[in-house]
Every structure is written in structure tokens, then in C-alpha cells.
Amino acid sequence: MSNDGPTSGERFLRGLIPENPVYRQLLGMCPTLAVTGGMNTAMTMAGAVAFVLICANVLTSLIRNLLKPHLRILVFTLTIATFVTIADRLLACYMYQMSKELGPYIPLIIVNCVIICRCEVCASKQSVAIAASDAVGQSLGFALALASVASVREILGSGTFFGLRVMPEAWPEWGIMVMPPGAFLTLGLLLGLANWIGAIREKKSGTAA
Amino acid sequence: MAEAKKQNYLVQAWLVLVLAASFGAAMAGVHIALNDGIQANKRKETYDQIPKLIPGAREDLVEEGQFTVDLDGAPVTRTYYKALAPDGQAVIGYMLRAEGMGYVDKIEVLVGVDAKVKNITGVYVLSQIETPGLGSKIASDSFLDQFVNKSSTRAIFAQKTAQKPESNDIQAIASATISSQSVCSIVNRAVREFGDCIDASVRRQTALENIPRMFPGVTDDRVKPISVDRGLVFRILDESGETAAWVAEDQRMGRWDRIDLLVALDAAAENIIKVHVVDQRERWWKKVVKAGYVESFAGKKAEPIVMVKPKMTPGDQQVQAVTKATITSTAICRIVNRAVRRLKRTVADINSGKLEVKEQ
Numbered sequence A: 001m002s003n004d005g006p007t008s009g010e011r012f013l014r015g016l017i018p019e020n021p022v023y024r025q026l027l028g029m030c031p032t033l034a035v036t037g038g039m040n041t042a043m044t045m046a047g048a049v050a051f052v053l054i055c056a057n058v059l060t061s062l063i064r065n066l067l068k069p070h071l072r073i074l075v076f077t078l079t080i081a082t083f084v085t086i087a088d089r090l091l092a093c094y095m096y097q098m099s100k101e102l103g104p105y106i107p108l109i110i111v112n113c114v115i116i117c118r119c120e121v122c123a124s125k126q127s128v129a130i131a132a133s134d135a136v137g138q139s140l141g142f143a144l145a146l147a148s149v150a151s152v153r154e155i156l157g158s159g160t161f162f163g164l165r166v167m168p169e170a171w172p173e174w175g176i177m178v179m180p181p182g183a184f185l186t187l188g189l190l191l192g193l194a195n196w197i198g199a200i201r202e203k204k205s206g207t208a209a
Numbered sequence B: 001m002a003e004a005k006k007q008n009y010l011v012q013a014w015l016v017l018v019l020a021a022s023f024g025a026a027m028a029g030v031h032i033a034l035n036d037g038i039q040a041n042k043r044k045e046t047y048d049q050i051p052k053l054i055p056g057a058r059e060d061l062v063e064e065g066q067f068t069v070d071l072d073g074a075p076v077t078r079t080y081y082k083a084l085a086p087d088g089q090a091v092i093g094y095m096l097r098a099e100g101m102g103y104v105d106k107i108e109v110l111v112g113v114d115a116k117v118k119n120i121t122g123v124y125v126l127s128q129i130e131t132p133g134l135g136s137k138i139a140s141d142s143f144l145d146q147f148v149n150k151s152s153t154r155a156i157f158a159q160k161t162a163q164k165p166e167s168n169d170i171q172a173i174a175s176a177t178i179s180s181q182s183v184c185s186i187v188n189r190a191v192r193e194f195g196d197c198i199d200a201s202v203r204r205q206t207a208l209e210n211i212p213r214m215f216p217g218v219t220d221d222r223v224k225p226i227s228v229d230r231g232l233v234f235r236i237l238d239e240s241g242e243t244a245a246w247v248a249e250d251q252r253m254g255r256w257d258r259i260d261l262l263v264a265l266d267a268a269a270e271n272i273i274k275v276h277v278v279d280q281r282e283r284w285w286k287k288v289v290k291a292g293y294v295e296s297f298a299g300k301k302a303e304p305i306v307m308v309k310p311k312m313t314p315g316d317q318q319v320q321a322v323t324k325a326t327i328t329s330t331a332i333c334r335i336v337n338r339a340v341r342r343l344k345r346t347v348a349d350i351n352s353g354k355l356e357v358k359e360q
Helices: A008-016 A029-034 A039-062 A069-094 A096-105 A107-111 A113-123 A128-158 A180-208 B002-007 B014-053 B135-139 B141-147 B177-214 B285-291 B326-351
Strands: B062-071 B074-084 B091-101 B106-114 B120-127 B223-226 B233-237 B243-253 B258-266 B272-279 B306-308 B318-320
Touching: A008 A128, A029 A096, A029 A107, A029 A128, A029 A180, A039 A069, A039 A096, A039 A107, A039 A113, A039 A128, A069 A096, A069 A107, A069 A113, A069 B014, A096 A107, A096 B014, A113 A128, A128 A180, B014 B074, B014 B091, B014 B106, B014 B120, B062 B177, B074 B177, B091 B177, B106 B177, B120 B141, B120 B177, B135 B141, B135 B177, B141 B177, B177 B223, B177 B233, B177 B243, B177 B258, B177 B272, B233 B326, B243 B272, B243 B326, B258 B326, B272 B326, B285 B326, B306 B326
Parallel strands: B306 B318
Antiparallel strands: B062 B074, B074 B091, B091 B106, B106 B120, B223 B233, B233 B243, B243 B258, B258 B272
16 A cells, blocks of 8 residues: 555556556447447546546545455445446436437446546555556546547448538448447447557667667 | 253244344334434435436326325235326326236336326336346346336236337346346236226326317307216217217227227217217228218117128118128227217116116
8 A cells, every 4th residue: 555656657658658548448339339329428437437447546545544354345336337327327417418328328427447447556555646647647637538439430430520520421421330349340440440559669779779 | 950951942942033123123223223324325326217207297296195005905005106297287208116926026116107007117126136147137228118108008018039129018128027027027927006096097188189170160068978887978968958869988809908988978868979989099090080980879779789790781770891890890880889879878778767867
């Protein structure tokens, strides 16, 4: 339960690219595939996940010294479920149509492994400030990942970005991109691209060394 | 001793218990703070659906009402919305709010029905969290549009194969038959409960509209509905104010749907004057009309009538069934017999003073 480990800045930066929840840790695949048909839904989901992740990380870090090892997962789940319920109710009250569009995926944030993983890896071991910056970094990384998949799918599938037309009228909308197969195709190709870039960078740093 | 205390489950789980209580309180607070807003959103969405589910309805001409149904002895309140015509008087349809269990959780549905609660005019899923990609398709237009124009007096079932337009069933979503059937069951129960609730007043109104067609020239003031515990009975007066005829309304299932009839007896309740069809949706009805089956009851004595097979020659107190429509013919014959029996008993009780008549 010490504060040894990466600093706030390191935690924050790692969440963006080096330990990106989607492209590096392969976590949170369900929402990544399900709500990335458009940027609006993807960003709302990213916002909801950020709210839950930041709140859960901060609270877990605050009580980290009271956690019993065999009861910690129960406490994490309880904490996450509470904040997810609050996020769900807030959306239903202030963004009703979006809440209906996202449907069961907001309650399903409870089982998003990104959050429980951060509670376990960082928040239950490090200080509140580090846990908070880790949550912000991971949330932004998750948002970046969702945005990358959603941009490709929405632009190619609907010819729009955040609902605004960006492709010429003559653009033949690729219907498959907004359907489930489009999600798998896009995610697979982007994952491959991320790994390829990673491999090249590793190779370069290896030769440099 | 101290070790035993440490091992105690409650002591070990104190943090979980404290957190559970705090989170429970926090969620209760959030619910209290946000519930009004959420309900207002749902209400707005409900009202937005009225013009879509009831053709010709306007959001500003809607009356919200409630009715009570008895669920295993427990009274449960249901909400309905009555859409009025632009004159603000005539009812053009109703929208019912219903809910029931789906595959995953509760499904909330809005059901539009016509003014006589005979046809479904639209269905909308207000909330559901069925399996994404499968059961969640119950909210899609392609699934819900199948309910439009289905009869609300017969149960609707979700079938695995595509249905013919005349069928009262719908095609279920592939791999989501439980969610599909759940929507059907919720719709069926909603229209049945509501139909039972307003059935009496709707049947009375429909009968009153049909009596002048049965007896041309009869004015409204000469039709006297009689309040008895035996269904709908009407006394028709002649111009001098004397009883000219007795009319009973009755209905039962035919081959495809409910058949609704008016049966008239003479003043002495000894002969059938006329049988009038208020509503039917039988498949072979043209054959029934062509054979003059309904008219063949007129002039019979007010005694049990026997239906004979199509090829047999009917006797005095017999009617001949229509080829290919024997189930329909049987249903009509049974309705007439039941209505006649009821009318005769009512008239006899009125004449003997056993039944006090309260004309309305």
C-alpha cells in the first residue's frame, strides 16, 4: 500500500498511448464494438466511462488502506456499480435520447474491465492524485480509441462526422461500416495498424540502442 | 479473544457494509433528485408517440385516464390516453401503456388501438434492455409495424416464419423469440384488460348506432336501453310509445374473430324479427351473405334453433349451414340462441314484475 510506482505524469501519459486500454490492453471491447457507429454515441460513452473511472479510482484510492485483500474485488464492483447507476440516471435525465440510443451499454459499463483493472492496478495501491491522473489518462486513451473507430465508421458508413455531412453527396455510404461487421473490420484493421507502428518503433529503438 | 473478533465475518466486512449503506443512500438521493426529470422525459416521449400510434390524433387533444384491473385479487392501476377528434367530443382511439417481463428485464410498451378497441393501430417500445443486436430489435420499426391492423380481440403470437397478411400473428426476430413473444404478450394483455374495462360502454354505444340501421326510421328517443345484469337489452317503442320489439346484443368467437350480433324479438318475445350483424371478420363471409344465412333466422320462433348440414333441407325451426363456412354458421346460430334465451327470460321477468326496469 505504498506510493511506490509511476508518478502522476507517467500514469497520465501511459494511459494515452503506451497503455491504451483498447489498443494495448485490449480491454473494453464490448462498447468499442457496440457504440462506435457514430461519434455522438461514442463520445457520450467515453464521457460516461470517464466519469465512472475517475470517481471509482479516487474513491478506491481514498479507502485503499482499509481494503482487505480478499474483499477488494467486491468493494471495487460495489463502487463501480454505484457510479454507473448515477451516470445512467444522469443521462436519462439530461440526455434522454442519447440514453435511449445507448440503451443497455451504459449499465454494462459495470462489467467494463478497464475500470476494475485500474482500481486493482493503480487506485488500490497509490495516492489519490496519482489515481486521479491515471483515471484521466486512461479515460482519454479510451476516448481516443473510441473516436478512432467511430470516425472511420461514421465517415465511411454515413458520410458524416458528429452528424454533420463531411463527404460529398455522391459518396456511396458503406452501409456495412455502421453495422456490426463494420465494427469488427475497423477495430481489427486499426489494431493491426497500431501493432505495426509499435513494432517499427521497437525495431528503431532496438537498432538505436 | 481478539483473534476471534478479527475473524468475525461482520468485522471483516465492515467496510463493505458501510459502503453498501452509503452507496444505497447516495443512489436514493440521486433517484429523488432526478426522478421527476426522467419521468418528464418519458411523459414527453409518450405524448410524442400519440400522433404516430393513433392516426389523426393530436397531442393537444388527449385525455389521460386510469383504470383498475384485478391481478389475483390485487387491484393494479393502468394508464391510458384517450385521443379526441378535432371537435373535442368523439373518441378516435386510445393509447395504452403496458409493461411486462422480457428476456432480460422489464419491457415498457405503448399500444395504440382504435375507438372500438377492435384493431391495433400501432405499437412502440418505450424502454427495454434486451440482448443488444438480438432482442433489442423489438424496438425496430420493421418488427413493430407488423402489429398495425392486427385484431385486438384475438391473441397475437410470435411465429418463427413469415406470416400471411390475413394472419393475426407476427414474425419473431430471428434468435429472439422470447423477446418477440414477450412484446406480443404485453400487447395482448394490455388490449384485453382495456377491452374488458371499456367493453360495456363501447358495446352499448355500438349497439345504439346499429339499431337505427336495423329498424329504419326509429329515432333515438324510441330506443330504450334497459339496465339489467344480463348484458345489453333494448326496448324499441313504436310511435304511440308501446313496446314494438326487444333487442339483445351478443357476441362470441367465430372462425377468425369475434362476431357481434343484434337479435330482435317481437313485442311478445315469441318470434325473431331480425338478426343484424354489427361486426365480423370471417374469411368466407361473402358466402354467408350470398346464402342469406343471417336473414334465414327472421320469422323463426323464439325457441332453440338447430343448424343442419349444408346439403340437408332445413325444417321449420332449423337453418342450413353455409358450405365452407360451417364454423361461422355454428357461431352465429349459437349467438342467436343465447340472445333469444336471454331476451325471453328478461321479458318474462319484466312482465311478471320480478325484474325492475330502470330505463336509462
